[in-house]
Amino acid sequence: MTFPGTGAPARLSLRARVLIGFSAIAAIAVIIAIAVTVTTHTYLVRQLDDRLSAFAGVAPLDSARTDRLDAPLPPQQGADARPSDVLRAFVDSSGTMTVYFAPTVDIMDAGAPVINIADLPESGNVYLDAPSTVGDEDFRVYVRTTDRGWDITALSLADVSSATQRLILIEVFGIMAMLAGLTLVAWWVIRLGIAPMGRMVDAASKIADGDLEVRLDGAGGSTETAQLADSLNAMIGTLTASLAERERSEARLREFVADASHELRTPLTTILGYSELYRRGALAKKADATDAWARTEAEASRMRRLVEDMLELAKYDAEPVLGRVEVDFADLAREVVADATAAHPHKEFTLEAIGSVSALGDPDKLRQALINVIANAAEHGGQSVAVDVSRAEDVITLAVTDDGPGMTPEMAARATERFVRGDHSRTRATGGAGLGLAITSAIVDAHGGTLTVESSQGNGTTVTITIPA
Structure with a gap:
């Protein structure tokens, strides 16, 4: 088996391919979740x-405080005492940080960023993350280089970390639910x-x-596999019947060859x-x-008639030609x-035909068929036909x-077969070679009709020919 367009052999079972497909879906879902989280x-x-860029430069340097960062930072007083989570500070060349605008929201919990002077740029502006003096939350710091040092604007990353953690938690539960669903679907x-x-x-x-x-189990349902089981069971039944018919045909052929050999011998x-x-x-x-x-001439004539009858049957087996x-x-x-x-002349014949x-x-051909039947009955x-x-x-x-001795139903069912007689004696007293x-039957079949033989021992025989009008 090869996949269309690839020529590669299908080495994996269907079960393995289903599991690989579901695993690929799960892997893609995880990758998408990671991408969504990072994005x-x-x-x-x-x-x-x-926000940091917008807050930078709001507070003038002449209002700077000189509080050291190792001491608690009090809330902003006076006109500047408004709710804000932004921290403004200045770091000089010695690394000393001067805070001139402290956050007024959750100040005791947020603390201040810890700035390492080695991380500060020599020129330009830069964004960096810095740990907090209080707790585990980091600060996002916007650093602007000045002639006297670095201007610092900082915001806590607590909200960003909280939102990211909630997103990760939702994705974990979602992926777990999806994997459970995929597992059930795969099963x-x-x-x-x-x-x-x-x-x-x-x-x-x-x-x-x-x-x-x-025979295949699961037949009789509406699924594709059940329909396939129905079709395969029907196919097996047809195959079995065909093989049985073939065996019967071979048996009849062997019998035909034996009978023909005897009749010619x-x-x-x-x-x-x-x-x-x-x-x-x-x-x-x-x-x-x-x-x-x-006697020699009589036997030769009989052999000629036998051969002619077999040739006649061969013509009907091939393709009969009828002049209708x-x-x-x-x-x-x-x-x-x-x-x-x-x-x-010693027989009594009666005919009933209306119109x-x-x-x-x-x-x-029809005359020959009727002659065969009437002659066989006579x-x-x-005494009467x-x-x-x-x-x-x-x-x-x-x-x-006819009102003759009749035949068994089994023999009547085979009466139209070749070289079949009413007895198995193979004698001339019971008639010809058994091809009449x-x-x-071949002539009637060629006309699209049917021939039936009904008989029972002691009650005579009736041969019925039906022809489409």
Whole structure:
């Protein structure tokens, strides 16, 4: 198996690919969460930098205080005593920080930034993070270089850290919920989709080993795997039936070959026997020679008829050619019954046909079919043969009934097979080679009709031909 467009072999199982896919989704979700956290934190810090830039230079240096940073910073007094979380200070070249504007909001908790002079730039402005003298929260510091030192503007990072932590907590819980959902979905997909596929693979392996009794579980549902199980079960059933039919066909073929060989062997043996007698001079008398040649000619004629019948069946098996014209089945039946009455004067034939019953067909082939059926009834039946021609809706029916000894239902079901007789004696007393009804059935099939044989022992036989009108 190869993936379309890649040519690479699919070495991974479907289960592994599902798990890898879900793992990739989870990894992408984590990466997105990290990116969102970093982006949000950076955005909040930039907002803080914008505030620092706006606050820088608000308080003039001539109002500077000289309080040292190691002492508590009192709130701003007088006109400048307004709520503010900004700290303004100045750091000289010796590293001494002078605070001239202290925060008036949560001052006891915020403290002041600890500035390392080594981190301060020699020129220009810079933003940096500095630890606090109180607690664990850092300060965001905006440093501007002056001739006398560095101007410091600072804001606490407590709000930014708190918002970032809350975002991380939300993302952690969200990712955990998503992973739990993906786990349930993966379990559901594997159980309902992939596990049945695995069972189908096992069943297919057993079928490939020749076990056609295997059937797939889970059929009858509405899922794709259930529908696939239905289709595979139906396919296995069809395959089993086809193999059984093939075995039956092979058995019938072997029987056909054996019967054909027997039917051809009998006249050939007779012909060879008389030829041997003639060669040895055993037919010196004219009467004996005449009788031998008559018997030889009769057997040769019988063999010719047998070969012609088999060729006729072969033509119908290949592609029968019919010359279709309007055929009156009532007239056709009258002609055949008249011929049969002349050929079998000791038999009683009756015909019942109402009106004109016409349909398209090959008159010669249909005549041959009806002759075969009536002749078969005259030879194997009793003293009377009844022929009934009727029409019902769009179907013409020809029924031939005799009052003979009949056949077993099992034999009647096989009566149209080749070389099948009413007994297994293989003698000439019971009729010809057993191809008459087989040829008749082929003719009827070529006309799109059906031939049925109904019989029971002691109750005669009825052969029914139906032809579409």
